[in-house]
Amino acid sequence: MQTKRMTFSNSWLPYALLAPQVIVTLIFFIWPASQALYQSFLRQDIFGLRTTFVWFDNFNRLFADPLYLNSLTVTFWFSVGTTVLSMSVALLFAVMVNRMIRSRDSYTTFLVWPYAVAPAIAGVLWWFIFNPSIGIMPYMLKGFGYDWNHRSSSTDAMILVIIAAAWKQISYNFLFFLAGLQSIPQSLIEAAAIDGASRFKRFWTIIFPLLSPITFFLMVVNIVYAMFDTFGVIHATTEGGPAQATNILVYKVYRDGFVNLNLGSSAAQSVILMGIVIVLTVIQFRYIERRVNY
Amino acid sequence: MASITMDNLGKVYTGNVRAVSDVNIDIADGEMIVLVGPSGCGKSTLLRMVAGLETITEGTLKIGDRVVNQLEPADRDIAMVFQNYALYPHMTVFNNLAYGLKNRGFKKDEIDRRVREAAAMLEIGQFLDRKPRQLSGGQRQRVAMGRALVREPAAFLFDEPLSNLDAKLRVQMRVEIRQLQKRLATTSLYVTHDQLEALTMADRLVVLNGGRIEQIGTPMEVYLRPATTFVAGFIGSPAMNMLPAAYLSGLVAADAFAHIPVAADLVGLRPEDLSLAPAGEGEISLTGQLMLLEPAGAESHLHLTFEGIKDTIIARLPHVPDVQEGSHLTFSIRRDKLHPFDCNTGKRVA
Numbered sequence: 342m343q344t345k346r347m348t349f350s351n352s353w354l355p356y357a358l359l360a361p362q363v364i365v366t367l368i369f370f371i372w373p374a375s376q377a378l379y380q381s382f383l384r385q386d387i388f389g390l391r392t393t394f395v396w397f398d399n400f401n402r403l404f405a406d407p408l409y410l411n412s413l414t415v416t417f418w419f420s421v422g423t424t425v426l427s428m429s430v431a432l433l434f435a436v437m438v439n440r441m442i443r444s445r446d447s448y449t450t451f452l453v454w455p456y457a458v459a460p461a462i463a464g465v466l467w468w469f470i471f472n473p474s475i476g477i478m479p480y481m482l483k484g485f486g487y488d489w490n491h492r493s494s495s496t497d498a499m500i501l502v503i504i505a506a507a508w509k510q511i512s513y514n515f516l517f518f519l520a521g522l523q524s525i526p527q528s529l530i531e532a533a534a535i536d537g538a539s540r541f542k543r544f545w546t547i548i549f550p551l552l553s554p555i556t557f558f559l560m561v562v563n564i565v566y567a568m569f570d571t572f573g574v575i576h577a578t579t580e581g582g583p584a585q586a587t588n589i590l591v592y593k594v595y596r597d598g599f600v601n602l603n604l605g606s607s608a609a610q611s612v613i614l615m616g617i618v619i620v621l622t623v624i625q626f627r628y629i630e631r632r633v634n635y
Numbered sequence: 636m637a638s639i640t641m642d643n644l645g646k647v648y649t650g651n652v653r654a655v656s657d658v659n660i661d662i663a664d665g666e667m668i669v670l671v672g673p674s675g676c677g678k679s680t681l682l683r684m685v686a687g688l689e690t691i692t693e694g695t696l697k698i699g700d701r702v703v704n705q706l707e708p709a710d711r712d713i714a715m716v717f718q719n720y721a722l723y724p725h726m727t728v729f730n731n732l733a734y735g736l737k738n739r740g741f742k743k744d745e746i747d748r749r750v751r752e753a754a755a756m757l758e759i760g761q762f763l764d765r766k767p768r769q770l771s772g773g774q775r776q777r778v779a780m781g782r783a784l785v786r787e788p789a790a791f792l793f794d795e796p797l798s799n800l801d802a803k804l805r806v807q808m809r810v811e812i813r814q815l816q817k818r819l820a821t822t823s824l825y826v827t828h829d830q831l832e833a834l835t836m837a838d839r840l841v842v843l844n845g846g847r848i849e850q851i852g853t854p855m856e857v858y859l860r861p862a863t864t865f866v867a868g869f870i871g872s873p874a875m876n877m878l879p880a881a882y883l884s885g886l887v888a889a890d891a892f893a894h895i896p897v898a899a900d901l902v903g904l905r906p907e908d909l910s911l912a913p914a915g916e917g918e919i920s921l922t923g924q925l926m927l928l929e930p931a932g933a934e935s936h937l938h939l940t941f942e943g944i945k946d947t948i949i950a951r952l953p954h955v956p957d958v959q960e961g962s963h964l965t966f967s968i969r970r971d972k973l974h975p976f977d978c979n980t981g982k983r984v985a
Contacts, residue, residue, distance in 0.1 A: 528721035531688050536735035536782075537709040546734075550725045 374615065380608030399609035408585060409593070409610075416589040419503060420567040427507035428559055431514030432552075436544070438515075439522040449519065456512035460570065464577030467505035491579060495586030498579045502587050505578055506571045514559050521555040522548070561625040569618065590614055637699035637712070637789035637822060638664045639685065645693030646680055646846075654680045655846045658694070662790075665820035667813070671833035672843035673869070679794060681843070682826045686715050686792050698789055709738075714783035715792040719799065720775045722767040728754075728778050729763040732785050753784040756815070773804045780812070784819075791816070793825040797832065809836060830870050834858065842866045860974075864981045867903045867974060873936060873949045875903040875974065882944060883919070883973075903974035906936070906951035914967035922965045923948060930955040939964070 349355050384395045403409045438448045455463070471478045471491060479489035491497040525548060533543045549556075572591050575581060581588035581596060588596070590610065598607030639662040646655040655677040662668050670678040683689040685696060687708035695702055703711045714735075722731050732750045741749075754760045757777040767775055776796065783791055796812070797805045813836050816823050827833055833840045834854040842849040842857065842865070850862040861867035867875040880900045914920035923939035926947065935955040939948045950966060958964060975984050 526719065526721065528717045528719055529723065531686075531708070532715070532717060532721040532782075533723070533734070534688070535686065535708045535713065535715050536786075537738035538734070542738065547723060553725075 377608045377611050377615070380604055381612045382605075383608075384605040395605070399605045400613075403606065403609055403613070408588075411585055412588050412590055412593045415499075415585070415587060416568060418499065419506070419571075419587070419589050420564050422499070422503040423506045423510065423567040423571070424560060424563040426503060427510040427563060428514050428556070430507070431511045431559075432518050434511070434515050435518035435522055436548075439519060449516075452515050453512045455509050458509060460506070460509060460573030461577045463509045464502075464505050464574040467501060467508065468578045471501050471504075491583075493583055495583055498583055498586050502571070502575055502578055506567060506574045509574075510563060510566055514563065517555050517559055518552065521552045525551050557628060558625070561621055565618065565621055569614070638662055638697075639790055639822060639824065640697040641681075641685075641694065642697070643694035644681070644684060644691060644696060646677070646684060646689060647692045653846060655684070656693075658848055660841060660848070660851065662822055662824065664822055667816050667823045667825060667836060667838045669825045669827060669833040669837035669840040670843060671827055671830060671840055671869075672849075674828055676843040677846035678826045678828075678843050680846075682792055682794055682824060685790075685824060686713060687711050712789040713792055714786045714788040714790075715794065716779045716783050716796045718795040720767075720779040720796075722775060722778055722782075724767050727764050727766060728759060728770070728781075731767065731778055732781050735782065735786050749785045749787075750781075753781045756784065757781050772800050773808065776800060776804075776808055780815070784815075788821070790822040790824065793823065793827075795827055796825075797827070798829070805832075812836070830872065834870070842869060844869075860983070861903070862983050864901065864903070864976050864978070867976070871905060873906045873951060875905050876948045877946070877976075878902050878904065878941075878944060878948070880975070882941070901976040901978040903976060904948075904968055905972065905974075906949045907953075908968050908972040909950040909952075909966040910968070911952065911956060911964065912967055913965070917971070918967045918969050920965055920967045922963055924963050925958060925960050928955075928958065928960055937964070939966075 347355075381399055382394055382396060383392050384399065385392050434452055438445055438452070441448060458466070470476050471489065473479050473490045473492060476489075482489045489497055491501045529547060529551075530543060533547045538546060568589070569591055571589065572595065575587055575589060575592045576595075579587045581592050591614065594607050594610045594614065597603045597610065639660075641658050641660045641662075644655060644658040645653075647653050658681060660668065670681060672678045680689055684691050685698075687703070687706060687710075691704050696704055698711055698713065723734065726734065729750055732753060733746045736746045736749060750763070751760070754763055757780055759774060759777045759781060762770060762774060762778075767778065770778065776799075779796065793812070797808055800808060809832055825832075825836060834857075837854055839851060839853055840857055841851050844865050850857055850866045852860075852862075857866060857870055861870060861875070864877065868877075878901070880902050883902055909921070921941065923941040925937055926940055927938040929936040929938070933953070935952050937950040937952065937956075937958075939950060941948055976982065977984050
């Protein structure tokens with residue numbers, strides 16, 4: 342693509358035009374980020390009277406802390422679970438809706454609604470559905486002989502937060518998958534049908550590989566979502582419990598900083614999160630440029 | 636190898652939209668039939684009904700001795716070449732060709748043999764490891780052909796396979812497809828809107844209009860004796876001129892029309908049947924004013940107006956004459972070259 346080089350007669354005009362964006366970035370991103378970075382090198386005593394500069398000591402302590410390592414593992418499984426669940430359900434829905442003709446638009450509209458629900462509300466919704474005393478799901482599961490209690494079972498708690506977090510994201514993934522499916526030329530599917538591929542085989546050998554750029558893009562987006570945007574879900578359902586079973590990194594940043602008032606450690610944790618999100622973004626841009634694998 | 640029999644085939648979409656009606660075509664084993672017609676005439680729908688990509692709502696379709704109305708595309712033993720080639724973009728050329736064989740459970744060495752054989756035949760052997768996007772239009776077209784060839788099907792179906800190529804390549808591929816089809820002697824059904832492709836490639840061509848067959852015949856039959864005014868206007872370029880019979884009979888003695896039935900009220904003249912020579916035995920002469928001379932190198936098109944006739948009449952001469960625009964020219968045409976039609980039914984009379 343050719344880019345046109347603009348020339349301005351007035352030398353300060355381009356700076357003035359850029360200024361609003363630069364100011365917003367400085368105030369809302371660069372300044373807090375540098376504050377976090379600075380804080381992560383500091384340690385306060387318990388009464389907040391004395392602050393010492395401790396270099397990387399906060400980070401060293403974190404990686405020696407079994408609770409933090411546990412949180413890393415929890416975050417890993419939570420992200421994987423949320424991503425896999427939301428993407429596979431979304432793909433299933435997209436394939437089914439794509440086969441409809443007249444009702445396609447109305448189903449699409451309905452399936453997008455959950456995306457408008459705030460994470461905290463989604464959390465509360467699922468908290469009610471899975472509530473061990475009044476929820477409908479534990480009641481039904483009891484019929485199958487399963488005693489659901491996410492207040493005591495760490496597995497149940499993890500499943501609950503994964504479902505609550507994934508539910509909201511299904512809409513988003515669904516839209517992308519549907520668009521992807523619609524961009525696959527019908528003649529390719531027809532050619533495969535003539536080539537003797539069953540419906541199932543057509544999906545896995547033609548459609549799914551052609552969706553791979555979208556799948557990859559969504560995978561990164563979903564991991565980022567699960568790691569950074571699910572605070573509300575956790576806070577409204579399990580609050581990181583039971584026994585740290587759902588204490589993901591973002592939630593731990595909040596707990597350690599604002600509940601346990603260990604600001605130095607909390608800042609160090611957010612710096613680590615910042616690092617992770619930078620890496621993920623780099624991966625995404627790197628691969629999106631040559632994401633077309635065919 | 637098989638014949639294809641279409642018996643009263645018809646297609647009605649839901650909502651009572653009729654696309655194809657009363658199609659009867661018998662395609663002999665090894666024959667190349669070209670379906671030709673303007674866009675929206677139902678030719679692609681008919682082809683897709685044969686392929687099994689559209690359901691058949693009326694009539695029966697037989698491939699060989701089997702009625703295939705209810706069979707899946709994969710079970711009809713046909714191969715199709717699509718307009719946009721429909722190559723699998725994520726597979727190499729080799730895998731594109733091998734896909735249909737793999738799905739049918741062929742052995743690895745048999746697949747390998749067939750793919751290499753087809754690739755050699757189409758001269759795409761050196762591209763087997765490439766992806767479709769690394770190929771030119773002509774090469775993709777060959778791969779699409781190859782995918783049909785390796786299967787060794789009972790019939791080939793072509794859906795406007797040359798329309799995405801540039802003019803030069805189109806002529807070249809046209810010849811290659813025809814030669815290949817003759818060599819393999821595989822029954823073929825070829826859809827095109829290009830009358831030149833239709834005339835040059837077909838054993839027999841089927842002219843469709845509005846979902847109905849207007850005429851079936853060899854290219855020369857259709858060209859020399861168009862059955863309807865539609866066929867007369869569609870096949871041949873420039874299109875056949877149409878004159879009211881009354882105009883001609885006013886010009887010449889009544890006996891000049893002795894061979895034309897009274898029912899004919901419309902007479903067609905092919906542009907190339909008009910010549911600038913004076914009328915001789917068995918010919919009639921017509922005088923018109925030259926409005927535009929289009930020289931085209933080896934030939935020329937003369938746009939003429941005849942007094943009392945609204946439409947422009949076109950004459951096609953095998954040379955570029957030395958005449959002035961605006962001058963009056965006298966043409967002659969052999970009487971047996973006149974095509975009489977009934978303007979109410981559009982059908983040819985005699």
